Amino acid sequence: MHLVHFEQSPLQGRLDPEALLAEMQVRFEGRADELIPMLQCVQKALGFLPEQILLEIARLTRLPAARVFGTATFYSQFRLQPVGKYIIRVCRGTACHVKGSGRILDDIQGYLQVAPGRTTQDGLFTLETVACFGSCALAPILVINERVYGSTNRSKALRLLSDMRGG
C-alpha cells in the first residue's frame, strides 16, 4: 500500500508518522466504525493529528475527507496542531479568578508571547485555559503537564516557566 511522505516537524517525533501508519494497518481493518479509535491511536502516538494522516485515514476507511476532518474537529479530545513539551493550563474558574488567575494568565502570555491555544515557536510550551480544574480549595491553580500547582501566584508561575526554559 502507498504511504504518504511526511515532513518531520521538530514538534512531533514521539513516533515516526510513517511507522505509525504501517502499525495502524496491522491494528485496524479500515472500517468506517474504526474512525474514532484510529484518530485516538494517532493522537496518542503523536500528540496531535497531522493533516496528512487525516487524509491517509480517509483513504484507508474510504470515508470523505470532510467527514474525517469534521470528526477530528468536533471532539475536544483531538488536537490538530502539535503541542509543546510543556502544556501549561491556567484555571479560569470562579475560585481561581477571584484569587488572581487572570493576572497570572496575562503574565504567562506576556512571558511566552503566545495566546491560549497556541504553542511557542521553540516548541517548548503550549498555553491553555481550563474552565475549572476541580480543585477550587487550592485556587489559583496552574497545571503543567500532569502536575498540579496549587495556591500559585504570578512570581511562582513565572519562576516555574523560566526554570523549564533553562533559566
Ligand code: FES
Ligand atoms: S476554579 Fe480553579 S479549580 Fe475550580
